[in-house]
Amino acid sequence: MDRLTCMGVFEATVRTGSIAGAARLFGMPPSRASKYLAALEAELGVLLLRRSTRQLALTPEGEAYLVRCQRILAEVREADDEARSQTGDIAGTLRVTAPVTFGALHLGPVVAGFLARHPGVSLQLQVDDRYQDLRSDAVDVAIRIGKLANSSLVARRLGACRMVLCGSPQFAAAHEGLTHPSDLAGAPMLAFSDAVSPADWTLRGSDGALHRLEGTPRVVAKNVQMLAAAAVAGAGMVFGPTFILGPHLQRGELVRLLPDYDAEPLDISVVYATRAYLPRVVRAFVDYLAESLAEPFAWDAGYEPARGFSAR
CATH class of the missing domain: 3.40.190.290 (D-Maltodextrin-Binding Protein; domain 2)
Known part of the structure; x- marks a missing residue:
């Protein structure tokens, strides 16, 4: 079986927490995703995941292999994007995470508009109130609300959360x-x-x-x-x-x-990891977010700050 697909299914299984979740991302039945995992383990001669009826757990070998897989898959995606950039088209898969309620209430129209503008892009949206590590969780872009911790992430403020x-x-x-x-x-x-x-x-x-x-x-x-x-x-x-x-x-x-x-007020920000080559799809999505979710926000219509306060 194709080694990159095997690695991708392995990484997606860990990220989603299930073989079924990985299968959905790859548009294949769970039985086929399971065969990719089995083929990868057979090729390597090691057990990467311990499987039970309730959960999957990385073995020590699996933890070490996952780090390399994430790095290789990221480099392949960047290479693909760099090659596509020569055609002028923006394409590829974008992984985005956002807080549950904010994502459910406000990201649907944004996502629809972005995909209509860039038909070659597919998007994996994860809504989770847990702050995900963009590198270890293989996330391209995160929307965060509140004070940002000091990190190597690049942040762009979208506006104020009142x-x-x-x-x-x-x-x-x-x-x-x-x-x-x-x-x-x-x-x-x-x-x-x-x-x-x-x-x-x-x-x-x-x-x-x-x-x-x-x-x-x-x-x-x-x-x-x-x-x-x-x-x-x-x-x-x-x-x-x-x-x-x-x-x-x-x-x-x-x-x-x-x-x-x-x-x-709290800040609403979009963050992404620093890297030598920023994929065009990431840059395009960040720019589109800043364009689509710009102040004044519709949900703040009629809002008046208390006397003595600015409308920041």
């Missing part, structure tokens, strides 16, 4: 006369599971003073969309990004609480 505190109109009416964060002490909080501490619900006044909302979350979930739906139904107040909550605010299903206080 955070807002809001509740249903009924909730706001029941807490009429709010003027200070302390007025919400004890009010039911609907909290994202990675931010269950009240310390994460921090607002800043126009004087620069920080105020932390105190309370015990009534609902904790790892999905802000679900928390937004609960807030719309009147279950409590929610603190989250406008790319999720903005449309609810625009429809009047939610209203901002304490609009004279604001939260520090």
Whole structure:
């Protein structure tokens, strides 16, 4: 069997966590993908993956071989792209990762537009709230929200992710006369599971003073969309990004609480690894993202920063 295909199936099996996942990426039945793996192991004379009914695990030999495979496959892709660049066409496979909710809500139209502009490109989109290592996970481009760790990655800022505190109109009416964060002490909080501490619900006044909302979350979930739906139904107040909550605010299903206080915005960035030769498909996609996801964002329509704050 073709050695490069065998190596690609092996790498994809590790990346997706299953033979079936690799088979989907290569457009082949799982039985055939399994044969590629078996042929590779037979050729090498070593076991690369330990298989069980529940999981796959790399052997020490498999871990060492994977590193070389990733390097070789990346070089082959770059060589292919460099050759294609002589024709002026942008083609190849692009691997992109993004946070789950941001990807689900906003990347579909972007992906469709990019593929329509470049018919020779195929795209593998992984939505995952875990920060993936672009090199070890064989990812070309990642969309990240928040502060970026110092690294060798190249980052391009797309805009600001604004955070807002809001509740249903009924909730706001029941807490009429709010003027200070302390007025919400004890009010039911609907909290994202990675931010269950009240310390994460921090607002800043126009004087620069920080105020932390105190309370015990009534609902904790790892999905802000679900928390937004609960807030719309009147279950409590929610603190989250406008790319999720903005449309609810625009429809009047939610209203901002304490609009004279604001939260520090987070950056929305697209990152990619530094390399001697940047594939044209990566550069084209990054440019298209910056073009398609440019401020002012549609989900921020109607958003007004609190007094004393810039619209950054």
